[in-house]
Amino acid sequence: MKFKTYSHVLLFAVICALLLGGLAACSGKSDSPLFLESKRKAGEAEAPVKDVPSDILSTQKAFSTVAKKVTPCVVNISTISKKKMVQPFFEMSPFFEDFFGGDGQPQYRRDKSLGSGFIISKDGYIVTNDHVVRDAETVQVKLSNDKVYDAKVVGGDQKTDIAVIKINATDLPTAVLGDSDKLEVGQWAIAIGNPFGLDRTMTVGVISATGRSNVGIETYENFIQTDASINPGNSGGPLLNIYGEVIGINTAIVAAGQGIGFAIPANMAKPIFSQLIQKGNVSRGWMGVTIQPVTEELAKSFGLKQTKGALINDIMKGSPAEKAGVRQGDVIIAFNGTGVKDPSHLQRLVGEAGIGKPVKVTVFRDGKPLELTMTLTSSDMASKQRRGAGSEPQGRGDQLGLTVDDSEEGDGAVVVDVARGGTAAEAGMRRGDVIISVNRMRVTGSADYQRAIRQVRPGSTLTLLVRRGDANIYFALRPR
Numbered sequence: 001m002k003f004k005t006y007s008h009v010l011l012f013a014v015i016c017a018l019l020l021g022g023l024a025a026c027s028g029k030s031d032s033p034l035f036l037e038s039k040r041k042a043g044e045a046e047a048p049v050k051d052v053p054s055d056i057l058s059t060q061k062a063f064s065t066v067a068k069k070v071t072p073c074v075v076n077i078s079t080i081s082k083k084k085m086v087q088p089f090f091e092m093s094p095f096f097e098d099f100f101g102g103d104g105q106p107q108y109r110r111d112k113s114l115g116s117g118f119i120i121s122k123d124g125y126i127v128t129n130d131h132v133v134r135d136a137e138t139v140q141v142k143l144s145n146d147k148v149y150d151a152k153v154v155g156g157d158q159k160t161d162i163a164v165i166k167i168n169a170t171d172l173p174t175a176v177l178g179d180s181d182k183l184e185v186g187q188w189a190i191a192i193g194n195p196f197g198l199d200r201t202m203t204v205g206v207i208s209a210t211g212r213s214n215v216g217i218e219t220y221e222n223f224i225q226t227d228a229s230i231n232p233g234n235s236g237g238p239l240l241n242i243y244g245e246v247i248g249i250n251t252a253i254v255a256a257g258q259g260i261g262f263a264i265p266a267n268m269a270k271p272i273f274s275q276l277i278q279k280g281n282v283s284r285g286w287m288g289v290t291i292q293p294v295t296e297e298l299a300k301s302f303g304l305k306q307t308k309g310a311l312i313n314d315i316m317k318g319s320p321a322e323k324a325g326v327r328q329g330d331v332i333i334a335f336n337g338t339g340v341k342d343p344s345h346l347q348r349l350v351g352e353a354g355i356g357k358p359v360k361v362t363v364f365r366d367g368k369p370l371e372l373t374m375t376l377t378s379s380d381m382a383s384k385q386r387r388g389a390g391s392e393p394q395g396r397g398d399q400l401g402l403t404v405d406d407s408e409e410g411d412g413a414v415v416v417d418v419a420r421g422g423t424a425a426e427a428g429m430r431r432g433d434v435i436i437s438v439n440r441m442r443v444t445g446s447a448d449y450q451r452a453i454r455q456v457r458p459g460s461t462l463t464l465l466v467r468r469g470d471a472n473i474y475f476a477l478r479p480r
Helices: 006-027 033-041 054-073 094-100 266-279 296-302 320-324 343-352 379-388 423-427 446-454
Strands: 074-084 108-119 125-128 136-142 148-157 162-167 188-193 201-212 223-226 238-240 246-253 261-265 289-293 310-315 331-335 358-365 368-375 402-406 413-418 434-438 462-468 471-477
Touching: 054 074, 054 108, 054 188, 054 201, 054 238, 074 125, 125 266, 136 162, 148 266, 162 266, 188 223, 188 246, 223 246, 246 266, 261 266, 266 343, 289 343, 310 320, 310 343, 320 368, 331 343, 402 446, 413 423, 413 446, 423 471, 434 446
Parallel strands: none
Antiparallel strands: 074 108, 074 136, 108 125, 125 162, 136 148, 148 162, 188 201, 188 238, 201 223, 223 261, 238 246, 246 261, 289 310, 310 331, 331 358, 358 368, 402 413, 413 434, 434 462, 462 471
């Protein structure tokens, strides 16, 4: 057959395709779009998938079982708190206060927030995050049966971001705690909570990592990392294993990334909330040393083969460390038989070790390890000791609510603690900020800072220039 033009070829191809499609439709064996469309119009349903693998069905059933078992133990928490209205431009300097008038008193607004928690006792004790209920004027708890209760804050620990609240109820369903020390990367992770106010939301993922520290979220960090979706409102809710056991408390997300959430391990949280229930606060072990990381250069100079451990750069007089014979320049490489990774790891080990019990501390000195025995005192006793020595107590700070130390960079005073409810905390200062000037006078270290604030007259305003990351920020603070 001969074709005169290209259009004739195209027309012939279309006619052939239609004829073939029609023949196939008549035979009932075609999967062509035309045939499938005709089937749908005729009302014929496509066959469902029948051969689903048994392991997939078992996993699906396990998730459903966890949801039914644990959801009644998970609560939604709503709070109303008083927050300071930040006006950085006008609060930057006393000049603006005088120019624009006003009494200089901070202005406040009432904020509503949502979070999650889980019941740990039949009589109404509930574990959540400290940041969920911190500074709350009212706290309400909604159960899975939609009953609402007023709650009181039993106690909170800002350094681990754990809090306990209480409602007046009985015969409540309770969550079961799992062993977070047995977690392995790749195991299932299930989160149940109240993200964005959406009640009883369940998300599923895996354990992405364990032992995450130096994240910069809390003082004591040993986070479980998971890709189970955690969003605002999930804070304080449980992270579960496939058996429905609580293995962590969801507490933070990485805002710039997806699938990166952090939870406080259950084994770390249990002694904290047990103390909060018993006495409303937390006491930790204290050695009485200041420490810094071991860099590659320092490791070589001390004869260490690895950049692990915590280098002691100062020892407080009368402290457990001094009594045990610890020296400046020692590197703590093990604590009670556990190898020390870095300063934050040692800090957590000491805090969890208990008070009044002998502990074994292995230090690296003069090219060899040396084991020492010391008895830790409480952080409360440490505060009294420092107060007696003329220093400000940890956790309260100075009249601004700040505890500072020399910056490792050799310039400025680094903020190591910000007291809750203090002037600095209300203004928005954070742990890790570096104070580089006070009332326009340069600060080269903690001594300069202390001298500057001691000269402040009652009722006057301090102007602090603070370096935070790559930015400089001014704060105008009134000492208390």
